[in-house]
Amino acid sequence: MLVAVASALLVACGGGGGGGTPNGPSATLRVYPPVDTISLPVGASGSTGIEVRGGKGPYGVISSDASVSATLSTDGILFISGNSDGTSTLTVYDESLPVQQVKITVTAKAVPLVSSAGTAITLRPNQSLQFNVRGGVAPYSVNSSDASVVSASISGSAVTVVGLPKAGTATVLITDAVGATLSVVVTVQVSTLTTSPATITGPAGTSNTVVISGGVAPYIVSSTNTAVATASISGNSVSVGLVSLGTSDIKITDAAGQSVVVSVTVNSNVLQVSPSNQTIDEKSPTATTLTYLIAGGTAPYTPLVSPADQGFFTTLSITANTLTAVVPASSLTTRCVTADKTIAIDIFDSKLVKQTVTLTIKDGGAVACP
Structure with a gap:
């Protein structure tokens, strides 16, 4: 309905008669309430609440411009539509056209978006x-x-x-x-993709964590040389495993296409000690000397055993790349065991990378240890 809109924007004109004048052939053609100007927004459509009275039916209405269209209901109520910006003259007429006419100026104006x-x-x-x-x-x-x-x-x-x-x-x-x-x-706006740390240097056999900041999750990660360094991702955390001597780039790419590279340098091979285990019998008239060969890692190397096991050795030392362990003769009670005994020997390099080997002393039987 346009009643509220029209009543607010209608401009009354003189003449046209009051609402009490009866309809009929002898009455002057008019509209009620009497108006000569209407404004409405483009897109508005509906009843104006304005009624055609007097004259002699049937009534009709003509719009002079396509910006406004108008019709009359069967009971003489004026309906209008604002189609586009513009001004139109509506001519309301009865069967005497063009003898009796009522003209109303209607302006349709678009409301800006x-x-x-x-x-x-x-x-x-x-x-x-x-x-x-x-x-x-x-x-x-x-x-x-x-x-x-x-x-x-x-x-x-x-x-x-x-x-x-x-x-x-x-x-x-x-x-x-x-x-x-x-x-x-x-x-x-996408924030800059960064990592901490930006570079990694370390020995083979170790791992590092890279934290991603900025960019757009989710992220993907790849290594240019998986023989040197591997990479896996969980959320914004990248785990980088150092595999062998050499260099590799870890490339991290976000969902927006930004990339950042973490340069990885592995400065030594994996620490290796062999053999991994040696076995001796608790019964031996002479001391037993054992050697383990060390490869990789970063010299110098250090051997360690638990305080409880230190008494099994008279010598536990490393010269160059050789670990020497001396176990005394069975005449000394330190070699005696009541059951098979496995002793762990930890070898650390200068980067604190650890490799563990073992020595097993076999129980010789029924003889009880002193």
Whole structure:
């Protein structure tokens, strides 16, 4: 209904008679309430509440301009529609046309499109924002100039924009039913992708953790030389395993296409000690000398055993790449065991990388240890 709109905007004119004048052939053609000017927004449509009276039916109405259309109901009520910006003269007539006419000037004016968010929006990747459109003529449509940066959709007058995982700017164009448009510029900001640490140096056989900051999750990771360094990711944490002597680059890429490289240098091979185990009998008339060969790691090396096992050895030392362990003769009670005894010997390099070998002393039987 346009009754409320029309009554607020109608401008009364003189003449036309009051509401009490009866209808009929002898009455003057008029409208009630008497008006000669109406304004309405483009897109508005409905009853004005204005009634044609007097004259002699049937009645009709003509619009002089396509910006406004008008009809009369069977009971003589004037209906108008604002189609586009413009002004039209409505001519209401009866069967005596052109003897009796009532002219009404109607102006249709478009209400500018506006958004509740203004004309510029900044989003983070994967952030969504909803705003309302007012003015113009519903229904509205919406389009993003770069759907790889910003997606846009509309439901009624509510527009939803989503920042995608790509830095950039897109113009969201809102168009109403009569072609009026409103542009909203949407910028997606992506923070710089960084890592801590930015480089890794260490011996083979060790692992390091790299923490990712910024960018857009999820991230993917790769190694340029998996024989030197491997990489796996969980959330924003990258585990880097150092495999062998050499260099490799760990490349981390975010969902927005940003990449950062962590340079890895493995400065020594894996610490290895062989054999991994040696076995001696508890019964021996002479001391037993055992040797273990050390390879890889970073010299110098240090052997360690638990305090409880130190008494089994008279010598436990490393010269160059050889570990020497001397176990005394069985005549000394330190070699006697009541059951098979396995002793762990830890070898540490200068980077505190550890390798463990063992020595097993076999129980010789029924003889009890002193």
